[in-house]
Amino acid sequence: MSIQQTLEKILRQIKDGMHPSDLVDLVDDLNDAQKKELFSLISNEEAALIIQEMEEFDQVSLIRLLTKHRASSILKEMAIDDATDLLGELHPEEAKDLLALIEEEAEELRDLLRYPEDTAGGIMTTDFIALPEDLVAEDAITRLRELAPEAEIIYYVYVVDAQTKLSGVISLRDLIAAGDGTFLREIMFRNVISVPAHMDQEEVARVVARYDLLAVPVVDEEQRLLGIITVDDILDVIEEEATEDIYRLAGTGEVRGNILDASVFGIARKRVPWLLISLVGGLLSGFVIGVFEETLKSILILAIFIPVIMDMGGNVGTQSSTVFVRSLATGEIENDDVWRYFFREVKVGISMGVFNGIIIALVASLWQGIPMLGVVVGLAMFITISFAALIGTLVPMIFNHYGIDPAISAGPFVTTIKDVTGLLIYFYTASIFMKYLI
Amino acid sequence: MSIQQTLEKILRQIKDGMHPSDLVDLVDDLNDAQKKELFSLISNEEAALIIQEMEEFDQVSLIRLLTKHRASSILKEMAIDDATDLLGELHPEEAKDLLALIEEEAEELRDLLRYPEDTAGGIMTTDFIALPEDLVAEDAITRLRELAPEAEIIYYVYVVDAQTKLSGVISLRDLIAAGDGTFLREIMFRNVISVPAHMDQEEVARVVARYDLLAVPVVDEEQRLLGIITVDDILDVIEEEATEDIYRLAGTGEVRGNILDASVFGIARKRVPWLLISLVGGLLSGFVIGVFEETLKSILILAIFIPVIMDMGGNVGTQSSTVFVRSLATGEIENDDVWRYFFREVKVGISMGVFNGIIIALVASLWQGIPMLGVVVGLAMFITISFAALIGTLVPMIFNHYGIDPAISAGPFVTTIKDVTGLLIYFYTASIFMKYLI
Numbered sequence: 001m002s003i004q005q006t007l008e009k010i011l012r013q014i015k016d017g018m019h020p021s022d023l024v025d026l027v028d029d030l031n032d033a034q035k036k037e038l039f040s041l042i043s044n045e046e047a048a049l050i051i052q053e054m055e056e057f058d059q060v061s062l063i064r065l066l067t068k069h070r071a072s073s074i075l076k077e078m079a080i081d082d083a084t085d086l087l088g089e090l091h092p093e094e095a096k097d098l099l100a101l102i103e104e105e106a107e108e109l110r111d112l113l114r115y116p117e118d119t120a121g122g123i124m125t126t127d128f129i130a131l132p133e134d135l136v137a138e139d140a141i142t143r144l145r146e147l148a149p150e151a152e153i154i155y156y157v158y159v160v161d162a163q164t165k166l167s168g169v170i171s172l173r174d175l176i177a178a179g180d181g182t183f184l185r186e187i188m189f190r191n192v193i194s195v196p197a198h199m200d201q202e203e204v205a206r207v208v209a210r211y212d213l214l215a216v217p218v219v220d221e222e223q224r225l226l227g228i229i230t231v232d233d234i235l236d237v238i239e240e241e242a243t244e245d246i247y248r249l250a251g252t253g254e255v256r257g258n259i260l261d262a263s264v265f266g267i268a269r270k271r272v273p274w275l276l277i278s279l280v281g282g283l284l285s286g287f288v289i290g291v292f293e294e295t296l297k298s299i300l301i302l303a304i305f306i307p308v309i310m311d312m313g314g315n316v317g318t319q320s321s322t323v324f325v326r327s328l329a330t331g332e333i334e335n336d337d338v339w340r341y342f343f344r345e346v347k348v349g350i351s352m353g354v355f356n357g358i359i360i361a362l363v364a365s366l367w368q369g370i371p372m373l374g375v376v377v378g379l380a381m382f383i384t385i386s387f388a389a390l391i392g393t394l395v396p397m398i399f400n401h402y403g404i405d406p407a408i409s410a411g412p413f414v415t416t417i418k419d420v421t422g423l424l425i426y427f428y429t430a431s432i433f434m435k436y437l438i
Numbered sequence: 439m440s441i442q443q444t445l446e447k448i449l450r451q452i453k454d455g456m457h458p459s460d461l462v463d464l465v466d467d468l469n470d471a472q473k474k475e476l477f478s479l480i481s482n483e484e485a486a487l488i489i490q491e492m493e494e495f496d497q498v499s500l501i502r503l504l505t506k507h508r509a510s511s512i513l514k515e516m517a518i519d520d521a522t523d524l525l526g527e528l529h530p531e532e533a534k535d536l537l538a539l540i541e542e543e544a545e546e547l548r549d550l551l552r553y554p555e556d557t558a559g560g561i562m563t564t565d566f567i568a569l570p571e572d573l574v575a576e577d578a579i580t581r582l583r584e585l586a587p588e589a590e591i592i593y594y595v596y597v598v599d600a601q602t603k604l605s606g607v608i609s610l611r612d613l614i615a616a617g618d619g620t621f622l623r624e625i626m627f628r629n630v631i632s633v634p635a636h637m638d639q640e641e642v643a644r645v646v647a648r649y650d651l652l653a654v655p656v657v658d659e660e661q662r663l664l665g666i667i668t669v670d671d672i673l674d675v676i677e678e679e680a681t682e683d684i685y686r687l688a689g690t691g692e693v694r695g696n697i698l699d700a701s702v703f704g705i706a707r708k709r710v711p712w713l714l715i716s717l718v719g720g721l722l723s724g725f726v727i728g729v730f731e732e733t734l735k736s737i738l739i740l741a742i743f744i745p746v747i748m749d750m751g752g753n754v755g756t757q758s759s760t761v762f763v764r765s766l767a768t769g770e771i772e773n774d775d776v777w778r779y780f781f782r783e784v785k786v787g788i789s790m791g792v793f794n795g796i797i798i799a800l801v802a803s804l805w806q807g808i809p810m811l812g813v814v815v816g817l818a819m820f821i822t823i824s825f826a827a828l829i830g831t832l833v834p835m836i837f838n839h840y841g842i843d844p845a846i847s848a849g850p851f852v853t854t855i856k857d858v859t860g861l862l863i864y865f866y867t868a869s870i871f872m873k874y875l876i
Contacts, residue, residue: 145615234673278750282746304724348709
C-alpha cells in the first residue's frame with residue numbers, strides 16, 4: 001500500500017468508529033513522517049482518543065512530533081489521568097511549556113502531577129461525580145444526565161457532606177431502583193471503601209480486587225474526596241506489577257515500550273547489570289573451588305558432582321524466593337506471617353533435602369562404585385538444599401524488611417549466596433571424608 | 439476469645455454489613471466445628487455471600503461440612519458463575535447429588551458446567567440483562583428497575599435481535615442520557631466486542647484489558663448471547679495466570695488454597711518433580727565433566743571457572759526465556775513476530791557474549807597469570823552466552839508451537855540444555871588450546 005492509501009484507510013476506520021486500541025495498531029506501523037501527516041488530518045478529539053490508548057513510550061515520541069500548540073490542544077481533550085501520565089513522562093521543561101499553553105485545566109493537571117506516579121494519587125482521575133447528601137434521587141439522576149459526558153464513570157455516584165468529605169456511595173443501579181423523592185443520605189452505602197492518595201498502586205489494586213470494585217475513591221487525610229481510580233487502570237497496574245516482578249525474579253531489566261521496537265543494544269543494556277552480579281557470584285564460587293584445589297586434585301571425581309549440587313541448590317533457592325515474593329505480592333502472606341512462613345519453608349527445604357540427598361547418594365555410589373562418595377554427595381546435597389530454601393526465603397525477607405522490592409533479591413543475589421555456600425558445604429564435607437575417598 | 443465470643447463477633451459484623459471479603463478472614467480463623475456452628479446460625483443468603491468470596495479450596499472443605507440439603511440451598515443463592523466453579527471443584531458424584539437437590543437452576547448450572555473451567559464459557563455468568571432492539575429507552579429503564587436485583591451487572595445493557603443474536607450494547611449512562619421514546623436500536627453501539635465460549639480465559643482477559651471493558655458478552659457460533667464475564671472475574675484471571683507463569687518460570691508447582699495453610703509435605707510434593715528434572719540435568723552436566731576428566735586432570739585450574747560459566751549461561755537463558763514467555767503472555771509478541779524476535783534475541787545474546795567474554799578473559803588472565811587461560815574462558819563464555827540466549831528463546835518457542843505452555847520449558851529444561859552445552863563448549867575449547875595451557 002502507498003502512504004496515501006494507508007492514511008486513507010486509517011481515516012476511514014476512524015470514521016467507521018473503529019476502537020482506538022485497534023487504531024493504535026495501525027498507527028504503530030507508520031513512520032514519523034506518516035504519523036505527522038495523519039495527525040494533521042484528524043481532530044484534537046480523535047487524536048486524544050488514539051494517543052490515550054498508546055503505550056507511554058510511544059505517546060512521548062508522538063507528542064514530540066507535533067507543535068507545542070497542537071500537543072497542548074490534544075492534551076486538553078485527553079482523560080485527565082492519561083494526560084497527567086503523559087506529562088509525567090516528558091522532561092519537566094517540556095511539561096512546563098505544554099502546561100503554560102493549556103489554560104483551564106492546567107491547575108488540575110499540576111495538582112495531579114504532584115503525586116508520585118505509582119501511588120493512588122498518581123493514577124487517579126479528577127473527572128468524577130460527587131453529589132451532596134441532601135439531594136433527592138430524581139434530582140440526582142437529572143444531574144447525572146447533565147454531567148455524564150464529562151465524568152469518567154457514573155456507575156458509582158459518590159456522596160459528600162457539607163465539608164466535601166466522602167460520606168457514602170450509591171451504585172447507579174440502586175439510584176435507578178430508588179423512589180424519586182428519596183434523599184441520597186437515606187439510600188447511600190456508608191461503609192465506603194476508599195484509599196489514601198499516597199497508597200502504593202499495587203496496594204490499591206489489591207483493594208479493588210478484594211472488594212470487586214469498578215472504581216475506588218481516593219481521599220486525603222481529612223477524608224475529602226480527591227479523585228477516583230477506575231478498574232480499567234487497575235487491570236493495567238496488576239499486569240505491570242506482575243511483569244515487573246517476573247523480570248526481577250528472573251534477574252533481568254525491562255525495556256520501555258514494546259520489546260519488538262527495542263534495539264539490540266537497548267535490550268542488552270537492561271540485562272547486563274544483572275549479568276555482572278552473576279559474574280561476580282560465579283567468580284566467588286570459583287574462588288571456593290580454588291581454595292579446595294588440593295582436595296579436588298586428590299579426588300578429581302568430585303568435579304563431576306559440582307553441576308548437580310549447583311543446579312539443585314539453584315532450583316530450590318529460586319522456588320523458595322519465588323513462592324515467597326509472589327505470595328507477598330498477592331497478599332496471601334502478610335507481614336505478620338513471615339516468620340511462621342519462614343520456619344515452615346525451612347522444614348520444606350529439609351524434607352526435600354532428605355529425599356534428594358538419598359537419591360543422589362544412591363546414584364553417586366552406583367555410578368562411580370564408591371559408596372563413601374555417595375555419602376559425601378548425599379550429605380552435601382541435603383545440607384545445600386536445606387540451606388538454599390533458608391537463603392531463598394531469608395534474603396527476600398530482609399530486602400522486604402528494609403523496604404526494597406524483594407523480587408530484586410531473588411535472582412543473582414540468592415544464586416550467588418547459595419552457590420558459594422553450596423560449594424563450600426560440598427568441598428568441606430568431601431575434605432572431612434577425604435581419607436575414606438582416596 | 440472464647441468460641442462463643444468469636445462467633446458472636448462474626449454474627450455482629452454480618453449484621454453491621456461488613457464486606458464478605460473481610461468476613462472470610464474471620465471465618466478462616468475458625469476450626470471446622472466452629473465453622474459448622476457459625477453456618478447453622480446464618481441464613482442461606484448470608485452463607486452464600488461469604489462462601490462466594492472464599493478461595494475455591496476453602497469453599498470445598500466448607501461445603502463438605504454441611505448437609506447436602508443445606509449445601510444445595512446455599513448454592514442456589516450464590517452467583518451462578520461462582521456456584522458453577524464450586525460444583526466444578528467437587529467430585530462429579532458430589533456435584534451430581536447437589537444438583538439433584540437444586541430444582542430450578544439445576545439445568546442452567548449443568549449447562550455452565552459443560553464448559554472447561556478456564557474458558558470464556560467456564561467463567562461466564564448467565565445472570566445478565568438482554569433487551570430487544572425494538573424497546574424504547576423509557577421501557578428499558580423500567581425493565582432494568584425490575585430486573586436489577588437479579589442481574590450481575592447492569593452497567594451495560596445488551597441488545598438482541600429476534601433470533602436472540604447479540605446485535606448491540608448500550609451503556610447505562612447512554613440509556614439514561616437518551617430521550618424516553620428512543621428505540622434501543624437507534625442508540626445502541628453496533629460494533630460490540632464479544633468473545634466465543636471456547637476462548638481461553640487468558641485471551642478473554644486480554645480483550646477486556648485492551649478495550650477497557652467492564653464486562654464482555656460471550657456468544658456461540660451463531661452469535662447468540664450465552665452469558666457475560668465481568669471485570670472483577672477478569673482481575674482474578676490476570677492474577678491467577680501471572681502467578682501460574684511465575685511459578686512455572688521458576689520451576690515450581692503451586693499448592694492449592696492459601697500457602698500458609700498447606701502442609702510441609704504438600705508443598706514439597708509440588709516442588710520435587712521439578713527438582714528431579716534438575717537432578718537429571720545436573721548429572722548430565724556432570725557426565726560432560728567426566729568425559730573431559732583427562733583435560734581437567736592436566737589443567738585443574740579449569741574447575742575454577744565452571745561455576746561462572748554455569749551461572750552466566752543460567753542467567754542469560756533465564757532472561758531470554760522469561761522475556762519471551764511474558765511478552766507472549768501479555769500480547770506484546772504475537773505468533774507472527776516470533777522469528778523476528780528470535781533473531782534479534784540471538785543478536786542480543788551475541789553482543790552480551792562479546793562484552794562478558796572480554797571481561798572474564800581479562801579477569802581470568804590477570805587472576806591466574808595465564809593469558810591463554812583468559813582466551814579459553816573468554817571464548818567459552820562468549821559462545822555459552824550466545825547459545826544460552828538462543829536456547830532460552832528457542833525452547834519456549836518450540837513448546838509454544840506445540841501448544842504446551844512455554845513457561846514450563848523455561849525452568850529446569852532450559853537450565854539442563856544450557857548447562858550441558860555450556861560445559862561441553864568450555865571443555866572442548868580448553869582441550870583445543872590445551873597444549874598452550876600446560
